[in-house]
Amino acid sequence: MDHQTTKIYEELKTKIRGVLPESLLPDFELQAKASLVKEIRELKKQKNAVILGHNYMEPVLFYTVPDFRGDSLALSKRAAETNADIIVFCGVGFMAETAKILNPTKKVLIPSQKAGCSLAEGIKAEDVRWLKKQFPGLPVVTYINTYADVKAETDVVCTSGNAVKVVEWACKEFGTKSVIFLPDKYMAENIANETNRKIYFPNKNNLTDTPNYKNVPTIIGWNARCYVHEQYTVDHVKDLRSSFPGVEILAHPECPPDVVKVSDFSGSTSNMVEYVEKHGLNKKIALLTECSMADNILANHPEVNNNLIRMCNLRCKYMNTITLEQTRDALLHEQYEVNVSEDIRKRALLSVTRMLQIG
Ligand code: 13P
Numbered sequence: 343m344d345h346q347t348t349k350i351y352e353e354l355k356t357k358i359r360g361v362l363p364e365s366l367l368p369d370f371e372l373q374a375k376a377s378l379v380k381e382i383r384e385l386k387k388q389k390n391a392v393i394l395g396h397n398y399m400e401p402v403l404f405y406t407v408p409d410f411r412g413d414s415l416a417l418s419k420r421a422a423e424t425n426a427d428i429i430v431f432c433g434v435g436f437m438a439e440t441a442k443i444l445n446p447t448k449k450v451l452i453p454s455q456k457a458g459c460s461l462a463e464g465i466k467a468e469d470v471r472w473l474k475k476q477f478p479g480l481p482v483v484t485y486i487n488t489y490a491d492v493k494a495e496t497d498v499v500c501t502s503g504n505a506v507k508v509v510e511w512a513c514k515e516f517g518t519k520s521v522i523f524l525p526d527k528y529m530a531e532n533i534a535n536e537t538n539r540k541i542y543f544p545n546k547n548n549l550t551d552t553p554n555y556k557n558v559p560t561i562i563g564w565n566a567r568c569y570v571h572e573q574y575t576v577d578h579v580k581d582l583r584s585s586f587p588g589v590e591i592l593a594h595p596e597c598p599p600d601v602v603k604v605s606d607f608s609g610s611t612s613n614m615v616e617y618v619e620k621h622g623l624n625k626k627i628a629l630l631t632e633c634s635m636a637d638n639i640l641a642n643h644p645e646v647n648n649n650l651i652r653m654c655n656l657r658c659k660y661m662n663t664i665t666l667e668q669t670r671d672a673l674l675h676e677q678y679e680v681n682v683s684e685d686i687r688k689r690a691l692l693s694v695t696r697m698l699q700i701g
């Protein structure tokens with residue numbers, strides 16, 4: 343190894359050995375990763391590229407190559423601000439597409455073509471058009487975990503970090519008590535609970551019992567779910583509480599509503615990180631979310647080791663397709679380029695910009 347690779351390797355060892363011991367990541371592999379990191383950093387400089395890394399990236403990648411790390415909201419803001427010529431999105435497809443919507447003249451790359459999302463795949467633009475016909479006058483709030491053509495049919499986008507705020511904004515702006523909220527069934531129910539609204543899921547084949555949504559505050563939802571977060575159950579929470587008395591349980595809002603109800607806190611991935619940073623020294627904390635998150639927190643905060651309970655079996659298969667090798671290849675071959683047709687992009691931009699203005 344040359345001097346620079348050795349330095350990266352030593353830094354990596356210090357950072358992640360508490361999370362990934364030699365039995366999980368042998369030394370020779372860590373050395374190979376250090377050499378890839380060096381290559382990626384050089385390519386980044388040569389090509390004036392910026393790398394954005396979502397909180398669910400695996401710890402070695404997460405702490406070495408992204409210029410910015412965070413949740414979907416923070417990364418959208420970064421994507422809107424960058425001066426780089428190339429944006430490499432170490433996250434999933436809808437995130438890279440959002441970056442392209444905001445930066446039409448820049449080259450946006452996603453390192454894997456398999457980085458999808460079960461929520462984004464759970465709704466189509468024609469579904470949104472159908473909903474708008476059934477519930478005329480209602481604003482459409484769409485979770486960022488959707489593709490550009492769906493965002494184009496939408497009044498305003500939100501993320502898990504600002505969903506309630508955006509729903510309240512939409513009602514005020516459009517002068518309604520109710521909204522259409524898409525596509526996450528559980529997030530819709532969680533928002534309905536938090537904002538004291540009724541929930542209604544229309545069925546395309548049978549539209550009976552349509553609620554009195556003009557007078558009664560209602561969330562009209564859809565039936566897509568995150569295949570990772572839907573696996574958490576109330577029994578997980580009960581088991582955690584009986585095994586670790588006093589534990590505080592943090593649940594991502596994509597978790598089922600009965601799970602969120604019995605948890606102590608619900609927020610975006612970055613909200614969870616902040617919570618652990620604030621309380622992790624004094625309390626036991628368990629995270630009900632994708633499992634790399636806890637690895638990343640622990641790598642950065644070894645002092646919370648005894649208090650952070652990692653649920654290590656729920657890894658998002660889509661996020662998992664993004665590796666250092668693929669990121670190097672993305673820069674080297676400028677692949678896989680994300681494109682959005684100009685008509686769709688312009689319409690989607692309006693709903694994304696509204697969200698960024700709301701904050
Ligand atoms: P965050 O916006 O909270 O990072 O969530 C994105 C996501 O895909 C969660 O599964």
Ligand code: SF4
Binds near residue numbers: 460
């Ligand atoms: Fe999509 Fe769920 Fe994976 Fe997040 S964790 S990218 S919502 S499938």
